[in-house]
Amino acid sequence: MIVERYPDNPILEPNHEQFWEAEAVFNGCPARYNKKVYLVYRALSQSHYYEVGKTKMQLSTIGLADSTDGFHFKNRTRFIIPEQDWERFGCEDPRVTKLDDKYYIFYTALSNYPFSAEGIKIAVATTKNFKKIDERHLVTPFNAKGMALFPERINGKLWALLTVNTDIPPAKIGLVSFDKEEDMWDHEKWHKWYQDLDSHALPLTRSPNDQIEVGAPPIRTPQGWVVIYAYIKNYFTPPPIFMVEAVLLDKDDPSKVIAHTSVPILNPREYYEKIGMVPNIVFPSGTLKKADDVLLLYYGAADTFCAVAAIKFSSLMDNMLNDDKGVKFVRAVENPIISPQSFNSWESKATFNPAALYLESKFHIVYRAMGEDNTSVMGYATSPDGVTIDYRSPEPIYVPRESFEQKNIENGNSGCEDPRLTVIRDRIYMCYTAYDSINVPRVAMTWIKKTDFLARRWHWSPPVLISPPGLDDKDAFVFPQKVNNKYVIVHRSGEDMDLAFRDSLDFGENDWLEEYRWIAPRKGWWDSKRIGAAGPPVKTKDGWVLLYHGISEDGIYRIGALLLNLENPVEVLGRTAEPILEPEMPYERHGQVHNVVFPCSATLIKGELIVFYGGADKVVGMAKIDISKLLKLLKKSNNG
Numbered sequence: 001m002i003v004e005r006y007p008d009n010p011i012l013e014p015n016h017e018q019f020w021e022a023e024a025v026f027n028g029c030p031a032r033y034n035k036k037v038y039l040v041y042r043a044l045s046q047s048h049y050y051e052v053g054k055t056k057m058q059l060s061t062i063g064l065a066d067s068t069d070g071f072h073f074k075n076r077t078r079f080i081i082p083e084q085d086w087e088r089f090g091c092e093d094p095r096v097t098k099l100d101d102k103y104y105i106f107y108t109a110l111s112n113y114p115f116s117a118e119g120i121k122i123a124v125a126t127t128k129n130f131k132k133i134d135e136r137h138l139v140t141p142f143n144a145k146g147m148a149l150f151p152e153r154i155n156g157k158l159w160a161l162l163t164v165n166t167d168i169p170p171a172k173i174g175l176v177s178f179d180k181e182e183d184m185w186d187h188e189k190w191h192k193w194y195q196d197l198d199s200h201a202l203p204l205t206r207s208p209n210d211q212i213e214v215g216a217p218p219i220r221t222p223q224g225w226v227v228i229y230a231y232i233k234n235y236f237t238p239p240p241i242f243m244v245e246a247v248l249l250d251k252d253d254p255s256k257v258i259a260h261t262s263v264p265i266l267n268p269r270e271y272y273e274k275i276g277m278v279p280n281i282v283f284p285s286g287t288l289k290k291a292d293d294v295l296l297l298y299y300g301a302a303d304t305f306c307a308v309a310a311i312k313f314s315s316l317m318d319n320m321l322n323d324d325k326g327v328k329f330v331r332a333v334e335n336p337i338i339s340p341q342s343f344n345s346w347e348s349k350a351t352f353n354p355a356a357l358y359l360e361s362k363f364h365i366v367y368r369a370m371g372e373d374n375t376s377v378m379g380y381a382t383s384p385d386g387v388t389i390d391y392r393s394p395e396p397i398y399v400p401r402e403s404f405e406q407k408n409i410e411n412g413n414s415g416c417e418d419p420r421l422t423v424i425r426d427r428i429y430m431c432y433t434a435y436d437s438i439n440v441p442r443v444a445m446t447w448i449k450k451t452d453f454l455a456r457r458w459h460w461s462p463p464v465l466i467s468p469p470g471l472d473d474k475d476a477f478v479f480p481q482k483v484n485n486k487y488v489i490v491h492r493s494g495e496d497m498d499l500a501f502r503d504s505l506d507f508g509e510n511d512w513l514e515e516y517r518w519i520a521p522r523k524g525w526w527d528s529k530r531i532g533a534a535g536p537p538v539k540t541k542d543g544w545v546l547l548y549h550g551i552s553e554d555g556i557y558r559i560g561a562l563l564l565n566l567e568n569p570v571e572v573l574g575r576t577a578e579p580i581l582e583p584e585m586p587y588e589r590h591g592q593v594h595n596v597v598f599p600c601s602a603t604l605i606k607g608e609l610i611v612f613y614g615g616a617d618k619v620v621g622m623a624k625i626d627i628s629k630l631l632k633l634l635k636k637s638n639n640g
Contacts, residue, residue, distance in 0.1 A: 002311070002312040002315050003265055003266055003297075003309050003310070003311050003312075004309060004310045005270060005307065005308075005309045005310075006071060006307065006308045006309065006310070008071065009270065009272060009301070009305075009307040009308065010272045010301055010305030010306055010307045011071055011072070011073065011305075011306050011307060011308055012025045012026075012028060012039070012041060012065065012073060012305060012306035013025065013304075013305055014044075014304065014305075015076065018076070019045055019046055019048075020043055020045045020059075020061055020063075020078055021043035021044070021045070021063055021076065022044075022045060022046045023044040023045060023046055023047075023058060023277065023304075024042075024043070024044035024276070024277050024303060024304045024305075025041055025042070025043050025044075025063065025304075025305065025306055026041065026042055026044075026283075026300035026301065026302075026303055026304055026305055026306055027041060027042045027092075027093045027094070027283055027285040027299075027300035027306075028040065028041030028042075028285055028286060028298050028300070028306040029041070029094055029095050029096045029216070029217070029285045029286030029298060030070060030096075030286050030287075030288045030296075030298055031096045031097075031098060031103055031130075031286075032098075032288070033098075033103070033129065033130055034129070035068075036066045036067065036068060037066065037067045037068070037069070037070040037288065038064060038065070038066050038067075038130045039064070039065045039066070039067065039073055039286075039298070039306070040062055040063070040064055040079060040080075040094040040096050040105055041062065041063050041064075041065070041094070041285075041306055042060055042061075042062060042063075042091075042092050042093050042094065042300075043060065043061050043062065043063040043078070044058050044059075044060050044277070045058050045059045045060075045061070046058065055113055057089070057113060059082070059089070059090055060090035060091060060092045060110070061078050061079075061080065061081045061082070061090070061091055062078070062079050062080035062081075062091050062092075062094050062105070062107060063076055063077065063078055063079060064076070064077055064078075064079035064130060065077075066130075070288055070290065070296060070308070071308065079130075079133070080094070080105065080107065080125050080133060080136075083136070084109075084136070084138070085111060086109050086111045086121065086123065086138045087109035087110060087111065087123055087138075088110075088111060089110040089111060089112060089113045089115070089119070090108075090109075090110040091107050091108070091109060091110075091123070092107060092108040092110065092145075093107060093108050093145065093146065093285065094106065094107040094285075095107075095146065095147065095148040095149075095214070095216070095217055095285065095286065096217070096286070097148060097149040097150070097151050097217045098151060099149060099150075099151060099152065099153075099158070101128060102126050102127075102128055102134075103126065103127050103128065103130070104124055104125075104126055104149050105124065105125045105126070105127070106122055106123070106124050106139065106146075106147035106148060106149065106160075106162075107122070107123055107124075107125070108120060108121070108122065108123075108145045108146070109121050109122065109123035109138060116167070117143040117165075117167035117168045118143065120143055120144075120145065120166070120167050121138060121139070121140045121141070121142070121143065121144060122138075122139040122140045122144045122145065122146075122147045122162060123136060123137065123138050123139055124136065124137055124139050124147075124184060124185070137184070137185035138185060139184055139185050139190075140162070140164075140190055141187040141190055141191060141194075142164070142165075142190070142194050143164070143165055143166060143167050143168055144162050144163060144164045144165070144166065145162075145163050145166045145213060145214075146161075146162060146163040146166070146213045146214035146215070147160055147161065147162035147163075147214065148160060148161050148162075148214050148215075148216065148217035148218065149217060150217070150218050150225065150254070151217065151218070151220065152220065154177075154251075154252065154253075154254065155252065157177040157178060157179060158177065158178040158179075158180070158181065158183075158184070159175065159176070159177050159178075159254060160175075160176050160177075160178075160184075161173055161174070161175055161176075161202075161214045161218065161227060162174055162176065162214060163212070163213040163214050164194070164197060164201075165197075166211075166213065169211065169235075169236070170205065170208060170211075171211055171212060171213065172197060172198075172201040172202075172205075172212075173201065173202045173204055173212055173213070173214055173229065174193075174197060174200040174201050174202070175200050175201075175202060175254055175255050176193060176200060200255075202247070202249075202255075202257060203257060204229070204231070204245075204247060204257075204260070207233075208236075209233075209234055209235065209236045209237045210231065210232060210233050210234065210235055210236075211231075211232040211235035211236070211240075212229060212230065212231055212232070213229065213230045213232075213283075214227070214229055214230075215227070215228045215229040215230050215244065215283070215284030215285060215299075216228045216229075216284050216285060216286045216287045216297070216298075217286065217287070218249070218254070219287060219289075219295070220251070221248075221251075221313075221317070223248060223251075223258070223317060223321065224248045224249050224250050224251045224254075224258050225248070225249040225250075225251060225254050226246055226247075226248055226249075226316070226317075227246065227247050227248075227249060228244060228245070228246045228265070228284045228287060228297065229244075229245060229246070229247065229284065230242065230243070230244060230245075230283050230284055231243045231244070231245045231264070231524075233524055233553075234553070239280075241267065241280075241523050241524045241528070241553075242267065242268060242280060242281045242282055242283065243264035243265075243266065243267045243282070243523075243524040244264060244265045244266040244267070244282055244283075244284045244297070244299065245260065245261050245264055245265060246260065246261045246265060246316060246320065247259070247260040247261075248260065248317075248320050248321070258320075258321075259320040259321055260320060261316070261319050261320055262319065262577060262578050263319070263522075263525050263526075263577045263578065264522075264524045264525060265297070265311065265316070266282050266284075266297070266299065266309060267282060267522065267523045267524045267525075268280040268281060268282050268301075268302075268523065270301075272301045272302060272304070272305050272307060273301040273302055273307070274302065275302055276301065276302025276303055276304030276305065277302060277303040277304045278302060278303035278304075279302055280302070281300065281301065281302050281303055282299050282300070282301060282307075283299055283300040283301075283303075284297060284298075284299045285298055285299055285300055286298040290310065293312055293313050293314050294310050294311070294312065294313065295310070295311045295313045295316070296308050296309070296310055296311075297309045297310075297311055315636065318636065319577065327580060327625070327629050327630060327632075327633045328580050328581065328625070329559070329580055329581040329611065329623035329624065329625045330623060330624055330625065331585065331621060331622070331623045332386065332387045332621065332622040332623065332624075334387040334388075334622075335585065335587065335615075335619075335621040335622060335623075336587050336615060336619035336620055336621050337383070337386075337387050337389060337612075337620055337621065337622055338351050338354070338365070338367060338379075338381060338389065338392075338619065338620035339351060339618075339619045339620075340369075340618070340619075344394065345371045345372070346369055346371045346375075346377055346379075346395075346396050347369035347370070347371065347377075347379055347396075348371050348372060349370045349371055349372055349374070349592075350368075350369065350370040350591070350592055350617060350618050350619075351367050351368070351369050351370075351379060351618075351619060351620055352367065352368055352591075352592075352598070352614030352615065352616075352617050352618055352619060352620060353367065353368045353417070353418045353419075353598050353599075353600055353613075353614035353617070354366060354367035354368070354419075354599075354600055354601070354612040354613070354614065354620050355367075355419045355420050355421045355430075355535055355600040355601040355612075356421075356601045356603060356610075356612045357421055357423065357428070357601070357603075358603045358605060359423075359450075359453075359454060360454065361384070362382050362383065362384055363382060363383040363384075363386055363603070363610075363612075364380070364382055364453070364454075365380065365381045365382065365383065365612055365620070366378050366379070366380055366397070366398075366419045366421060366430070367379045367380075367381070367419075367612075367614075367620055368416075368417050368418055368419065368614070369396060370415075373407075373411055374411055374412060374413045374414065375400065375407060375414055375415045376400075376413070376414070376415030376416055376417045376435075377396035377398060377399045377400070377415055377416060378396055378397050378398035378399075378416060378419055378432075379392070379393060379396055379397065380392070380393040380397040380456075381393070386610055386612075386622050386624075387622055393456075397456075397458045398416055398419075398430075398446075398458065398460060399415075399416070400414070400415045400416055400434075401462070401463065402434070402444075402462075402463055403436065404434050404436055404439070404442065404444070404465055405434040405435060405436060405444065405463070406436055407436065407437050408436050408437045408438045409437040409438065412437035412438075413435060413437060414435050414436055414437035415435065416432050416433070416434060416444070417432060417433040417434075417435060417441070417474075418432060418433050418474065418475070418598075418600055419431070419432045419600060420432070420475075420476060420477035420535045420536065420600050420601065421477075421535070421536075421601065422477055422478040422479070422480055422536050423450065423480075424478065424480075424505075426449060426450050426451070427447045427448070427449060427450060428447060428448050428449075428450055428453050429445060429446075429447045429478050429505065430445070430446050430447065430448070430460075431443055431444070431445050431466075431476040431477050431478065431489070431491075432444055432445075432446075432476075433474045433475075433476075434463070434465065439469075439470075440470060440471065440472040440473075441472055441473065441474055442465050442467045442468075442469070442471070442472075442473055443465070443466050443467040443473045443474065443476040443491055443513065444463045444464065444465050444466065445463065445464055445466050445476075445478075445505075445507070446460045446461050446462070446463040446464075447460070447461045447505075448460050448461065464507050465507075465512075466489070466507050466511075466512065466513050467491065467493070467512060467513050468512040468513070471493050472493065472494070473491055473492065473493045473513070474491070474492050474532060475490075475491060475492040475497075475532030475533055475549075476489060476490065476491035476492070476513075477489070477490055477491075477533065477535050477536050478505065478536070479536065479537075479569065480536045480537070480539070483501070483568065483569055483570070484568075486501045486502060486503060487501070487502040487503070487504070487505055488500070488501060488502075488569070489502060489513060490518075490533045491513060491533075492530075492531070492532040492533070493515060495520065495521050495529065495530045495531070496517055496518065496519060496520045496521070496531065497518050497519040497520075497531055497532060497533055497548060498515050498516055498517060498518050499516040499518045499570065500513040500514045500515065500516065501514065501516070518570065519531065519548075519562070519572065519575075521550065525550075525552075526550055526552050526556075526558050526560075526578065526579050526582075527548075527550020527551070527552070527558070527560060527579075528550075528551075528552050528553055529550075529551045529552060529553050529555075530550070530551045531548055531549065531550045531551070532548060532549055533546060533547075533548050534546070534547035534548055534549060534559070534598075534599045534600060534601065534602060534611070535547070535599065535600045535601035535602060536601065536602075537562075537564060537569070537602070538602055538603070538604040538609065538627075539566070539604075540604070540627065540631060542563065542631050542634075542635060543563045543564050543565055543566050543573055543574075543634075544563070544564035544565075544566060544569050545561060545562070545563060545564075545602070545604075545609065545627070545630065545631070545634070546561065546562040546563075546564055547559055547560070547561050547562075547599060547602050547611065548560055548561070548562060549597070549598055549599075550579070555595065556582070556583060556595040556596075557583070557595065557596040557597055557598055558579035558581065558582040558583070558597065559579055559580055559581035559582070559597055559599065559611075559613075560575065560576040560578075560579055560580060561575075561576045561580060561630060561634060562574065562575050562576075562634075563575075563631070563634035563635065573634070573635070574633075574634035574635055574636070574637045575634075575637060576633060576634065576637060577637055580625065580630070581597050581611075581613070581623060582597060583595040583596060583597055583615075583616070585615070585621075587615045587616060587618065587619050587621065588615040588616055588621070589616060590616055591615065591616025591617050591618030591619070592616065592617035592618050593616060593617040594616055595616070596614065596615065596616050596617055597613050597614070597615060597621075598613055598614040598617075599611040599612060599613035599614070600612075600613075600614075604627060607626065607627055607628065608624045608625065608626060608627060609624065609625050609626075609627045609630060610622065610623075610624045611623055611624070
């Protein structure tokens, strides 16, 4: 889906001239009234002595500002301040909904300090014109936060969502209905509802280590109710990852979940989301329909600022409802097509992570092979159809030759790993990972004449290191054509996919790859920990299609795709939201390294994109995908 942050974010910053909002202003929720947009937001004061015993603390109140466009707010003033015992230590995180002629502002009320679960509850204030508060009530008699009212009655009843047990986890997002307004603060009814909480909870949590909380008030659509909420991954096993997600509920029975987003809508990326009172937080708090297909999402950033992002609504719905989740690589039933051979000592332990070229009507597969001494070399096989192996070299075609790839520790991993091949004129360039078992892995490059390669005369040029010393660098290849009259080498140093621009592919002494930060992992996604390019991209009329592997926080390797601009491949036009190949088969889930699929090339033949890939660092498999379906998916995605 397309999400664009407002370029002038943050839209609201602390006002150091006003004591009550000097430290932070965040978690703002908008509402329209009388041709203006009003933003109710949480404001945090400077630390001061407060209440009984002269306790020194920062007090949260709820501020109000107005705007004509929803971006530029002025006339900031305190709107909801502690008045009752049940809120005397602060009012936090408002959500506002208009129902009939009244605005309901639900907020978190704090009644004790130091803060504890029994003193953190939900309250509501009402107004008709944002000039004064007409009523306020304590809503829940139990620990809860983040309540939001549906903006219309459903089957004659009032409905709301709230987060229960936020401070005595596991928290749950519950659904509640009321016959009349007064039921909202009827504590006897709430006690009965709470006793049967599990029957009212929406099934949104994926792991007991995660936390969820209601974000923005529900949005009515023809397909159902869209609810945008906060999902905090690893909340109880830090560091937590704050994300924004969405769920679609049935329009007549909101207890029924129709669909939900498969990836985060938003996660911390910009400086104002990463640096503040509490770093690395994005927290959804309200929405505003700006145009037919644009939804403005208001959110708190780093518990310090109010920010806004624009969501392309059709893309959000597509992500939840369409069948693009079925666009996946299809494995060959013959898999694995290459496995270790015990009678060849050099490949008796593993054969994996292959590159392939399609030349003279045949696949030429160069794969990484290991023996029991854990030395990596390159094996070679050919196939007329991608699954039938009609030739397999009895000897390795490439072995460690230089000190930077020769073993220094007995039985330690070393050698020449994970080849990537690029044909440029009459040469085939091979980039690979060189490892001597002691120093960090580095990128090495060699080449061979195309005629020698096809004739199986393995006259490789002397390898040279092309990445700098001391930098762990892998997953490198030469781009198949020049960009602005320069060669481009894609590689991975650290967690990112990087680019280096070169006038020549000849590397002299102390002549290393430059580092241009290109594409980063996406926190909270399937490619959250580290990413690396599979191999040279394939050219289509819509752009370059580049496959890449992504590693999640739990160590699973999956495959996604990028669509790059034909004229300027540095520009990313699309990025798959979900993996298009992931470990599912036994030979992908169990091996030297469990849960790995790892290709080092891609080949486009007759409308099919074909990959040979390593499974669990043990065997080679083959899979294919319809390029037209993949392009359709990429062209309507922009998830970088």
